[in-house]
Amino acid sequence: xxxxxxxxxxxxxxxxxxxxxxxxxxxxxxxxxxxxxxxxxxxxxxxxxxxxxxxxxxxxxxxxxxxxxxxxxxxxxxxxxxxxxxxxxxxxxxxxxxxxxxxxxxxxxxxxxxxxxxxxxxxxxxxxxxxxxxxxxxxxxxxxxxxxxxxxxxxxxxxxxxxxxxxxxxxxxxxxxxxxxxxxxxxxxxxxxxxxxxxxxxxx
Numbered sequence: 001x002x003x004x005x006x007x008x009x010x011x012x013x014x015x016x017x018x019x020x021x022x023x024x025x026x027x028x029x030x031x032x033x034x035x036x037x038x039x040x041x042x043x044x045x046x047x048x049x050x051x052x053x054x055x056x057x058x059x060x061x062x063x064x065x066x067x068x069x070x071x072x073x074x075x076x077x078x079x080x081x082x083x084x085x086x087x088x089x090x091x092x093x094x095x096x097x098x099x100x101x102x103x104x105x106x107x108x109x110x111x112x113x114x115x116x117x118x119x120x121x122x123x124x125x126x127x128x129x130x131x132x133x134x135x136x137x138x139x140x141x142x143x144x145x146x147x148x149x150x151x152x153x154x155x156x157x158x159x160x161x162x163x164x165x166x167x168x169x170x171x172x173x174x175x176x177x178x179x180x181x182x183x184x185x186x187x188x189x190x191x192x193x194x195x196x197x198x199x200x201x202x203x204x
Contacts, residue, residue: 008052009043011066015059019159030054060109081109083118083138086159105136113198116141120159121154125159126175131200137161141195150197153185159194 016026027037032051039045047055056063082104105119122135127150131137139152147166152159153173162173162183171185171193185191 003041005046008066009041035088083107083117083119113140126177126180130176131189135200137197138199139195142200145196152194155191
């Protein structure tokens with residue numbers, strides 16, 4: 001049975017391999033001697049608690065993941081995050097309030113943009129053929145988007161997706177499906193832009 005030093009050494013080396021981080025770079029970034037890091041990675045010595053926390057923070061994993069001897073702590077080691085799936089949103093309440101979250105979607109953190117992310121499940125056909133009914137759309141929360149971007153917009157306490165068009169100082173929400181009518185965004189009410197759509201996932 002592996003002891004704690006061997007378990008931590010294996011997990012850190014796995015992370016270094018996945019992230020393509022050399023021993024020299026890791027030692028420099030952590031501010032420790034190369035020989036000290038080598039002792040950790042060779043299972044000769046065990047880092048102090050604060051050093052384990054520092055390594056965990058560097059690789060964006062939990063300290064528990066570094067000392068986990070389970071056969072497949074891969075989700076933690078790969079940096080999997082749970083992104084909330086949002087349903088309806090009561091006016092004036094925070095977007096990510098617990099009552100608004102229908103569930104979570106697991107994603108590898110690598111490649112995701114920095115910021116507050118959430119998913120919406122598309123209901124309806126107004127954005128077809130670009131976005132199909134039932135698709136999951138990843139949203140990066142931000143109060144403004146560029147002209148022509150597809151955005152999550154709060155309309156009548158429900159988040160919907162529309163393309164944002166600016167004309168004569170007004171913001172128009174345009175559906176991609178021409179069978180649906182445009183909507184004028186009224187900022188005097190609770191209607192507002194929640195964030196930019198950055199990815200669509202379709203279950204086959």
